[in-house]
Amino acid sequence: MDPDRYxxxxxxxxxxxxxxxxxxxxxxxxxxxxxxxxxxxxFFIFFFDFTEQTVGxxxxxxxxFLSMLLTGFGIYDRLGQFAGAGSAVPxxxxxxxxxxxxxxxxxxxxxxxxxxxxxxxxxxxxxxGVFSAFIVALIKSLF
Amino acid sequence: xKKMALAILLLAGCAPEHDGTALIETANPDAVQLxxxxxxxxxxxxxxxxxTESIYDTAVVKGKKELLVAYKxxxxxxxxxxxxxxxxTKRIEKITGKDVDVVVSSDYKIFLEAVRLKEDMEADLMSExxxxxxxxxxxxxxxxxx
Amino acid sequence: MIAMFxxxxxxxxxxxxxxxxxxxVGxxxxxxxxxxxxTAGAVLAGFDLYEPLxxxxxxxxxxxxxxxxxxxxxxxxxxxxKHGIVGVLTGMFEVTSSGISAAIVFGFIGALLxxxxx
Numbered sequence: 001m002d003p004d005r006y007x008x009x010x011x012x013x014x015x016x017x018x019x020x021x022x023x024x025x026x027x028x029x030x031x032x033x034x035x036x037x038x039x040x041x042x043f044f045i046f047f048f049d050f051t052e053q054t055v056g057x058x059x060x061x062x063x064x065f066l067s068m069l070l071t072g073f074g075i076y077d078r079l080g081q082f083a084g085a086g087s088a089v090p091x092x093x094x095x096x097x098x099x100x101x102x103x104x105x106x107x108x109x110x111x112x113x114x115x116x117x118x119x120x121x122x123x124x125x126x127x128x129g130v131f132s133a134f135i136v137a138l139i140k141s142l143f
Numbered sequence: 144x145k146k147m148a149l150a151i152l153l154l155a156g157c158a159p160e161h162d163g164t165a166l167i168e169t170a171n172p173d174a175v176q177l178x179x180x181x182x183x184x185x186x187x188x189x190x191x192x193x194x195t196e197s198i199y200d201t202a203v204v205k206g207k208k209e210l211l212v213a214y215k216x217x218x219x220x221x222x223x224x225x226x227x228x229x230x231x232t233k234r235i236e237k238i239t240g241k242d243v244d245v246v247v248s249s250d251y252k253i254f255l256e257a258v259r260l261k262e263d264m265e266a267d268l269m270s271e272x273x274x275x276x277x278x279x280x281x282x283x284x285x286x287x288x289x
Numbered sequence: 290m291i292a293m294f295x296x297x298x299x300x301x302x303x304x305x306x307x308x309x310x311x312x313x314v315g316x317x318x319x320x321x322x323x324x325x326x327x328t329a330g331a332v333l334a335g336f337d338l339y340e341p342l343x344x345x346x347x348x349x350x351x352x353x354x355x356x357x358x359x360x361x362x363x364x365x366x367x368x369x370x371k372h373g374i375v376g377v378l379t380g381m382f383e384v385t386s387s388g389i390s391a392a393i394v395f396g397f398i399g400a401l402l403x404x405x406x407x
Contacts, residue, residue, distance in 0.1 A: 022309050027303070031301050032298070
């Protein structure tokens, strides 16, 4: 197949990407994960000494824990195929990126495999998060 | 969604003697005054806080030195929660004067704890002194940032 | 409280839709999308817009990755108020630590417990 024809063919299939359907799926799965997060944080507020102000940390930690279980049993990856950004954007998606990389590379050993590859996917999120936060906070504290 | 919240609270319902309905519905607890005076200051402050348009539920506990005003904000006004807090603090400090340490909070947890304190007082589970101590603990909790 | 669940669903879902549109329409890879969202969260925090959103939508704003950028800025600003400009660097992980430390700890435990699939 010559390159021109391939491009045409490729763009034909590209255009068929069901954007609306993807968005609806992302919306309700992402929303649902947030509702679970909300329920978890009310649980922590009700039973433990956390306020709305401080409940964020334990909630996130618990969600990442859930993400570990779902990733380990291969459920989160299947969810990801269905939900797209709906499962990638919540913090559980961040957890999934770290945990699946860790599990995937364990055969290469714990130092070079797990340690070296853990942040292969999530590293850019940390990098850009930290760097942009640094710039923003620097500007903010100067003015 | 209501059912889900109820299910969570039913799970939570095992917590002894408190039913926790203060989280889902308007509790409107009476003001509590622990400083030994009968001047009705706490009630006066509760009325003042209740008169705010964005606020629909308040709990007031007046200790020896500290005054706690916990309140719930109408949901669509939660965007401007910081302004409401500032405004309310100013108005309450005008009533109490300078000797009282005024703490206002829109946090559900603080509201819940204030209601629990009032319920325990009414059930005679603790003396005024203990209640005052617990008030300080609640205020300490409120000031935690992380 | 019931209203909180509704808004958490709506706002959280909408942030995910924004991510989906960046991937589908903007043709970004997931890595680029998430990096952009984190940066957006940090910038919103710079204008003091993210905290009101958390007040309003609760977990709908704290669970999406955008909140990571926000809490990094919040931690840095908190320390900057106490220690001046040095605090920007030292306070960065003050508030956020739990997401990353949880990911590291559970990532390692996961690697111990589970075997890679296919």
